Amino acid sequence: MSREESLQPFIDFIRELDKLKGVERKTRPLGLARFENSAEHSWQLAVFALSLASFAPSSVNLQRVISMLLLHDIGEIDTGDMIVYATEGLEQRKLAEERAVKRICTMLPANLSSSFQELWHEFEAAETPEAKFAHAMDRSIPIILNLANNGQSWRENGIRCEQVIARNGPPVETGCPALWAYLRQKLDEAQSAGWFGAKEKKEG
Structure with a gap:
């Protein structure tokens, strides 16, 4: 196999x-x-994790966190993105996303394909310190953007403050307690400013 041919799977x-x-x-x-796209979202998460390294537990392997964040949404190439507050059919969507991740990763040599799929599964399980910190990044960036956009996606999709707290509070607080303490105060201020939706949330 020529050097050019060996590069083709990566291309x-x-x-x-x-x-x-x-x-x-x-x-x-x-x-x-x-609207932002999922590639931009993944890049921003990775940079945010790198920036907040001093707030991560000392045992966290930051390179693994960044790798997870860059790969965690690649299954959306096949499935599209779904707002985090839409829980109906979640199990089926995750299965479809898992199939997509396998399809995409198997383009690579077997060892790298296995490594990338392992990172995706580790993120989804959210059990390791790295995955917990990665989840804190993933759940916090949309909040940060909404706080800067006067609640744009919350208002457009009818998302209430209590939904934001219930869905995002546990993973952010678990993965990066200082970040959740900051965001929780800002969410109270956003609620006072009327930046949340008053109607029931919509899927899609």
């Missing part, structure tokens, strides 16, 4: 990942009218 993989740039989420980037 195919990265070209497939480019599709993540077309997966729309529900939050708008600051100052822009369009």
Whole structure:
């Protein structure tokens, strides 16, 4: 096998990942009218984790955290993104996402494919210190953007303050207690400002 041929699986993989740039989420980037995409979201999480290294438990392998965050949403290439507050059909969506992750990762050589799938499963299980810290990043960034956007996606999707706290509080507080203490105070201020939806949440 030539050197060029040995590179082809990696080129195919990265070209497939480019599709993540077309997966729309529900939050708008600051100052822009369009919605963010899942590739932007993953990049921002990884940089946030790197920035908050001093708030992570001392035992956390930060490189593993960043690797998880860069890979955790690649299954959305096939499934699309679903707002975190939509819980109906969650099990079926996760199974579909798992199949997508396997499809995409098997483009790579077997050892790397297994490693990437392992990282995805570790993130989903949220049991290791690394996965818990990664989850804290994942759940906090949409809150941070909404706080800067006057509750844009909360208002547009009818999301109430108690939903945000119930869905995001446990994983953020578990993975990065100082971050949740900060966000919890800001959420109270956002509620006073009327930045949450008053109606029932909508899926999609």
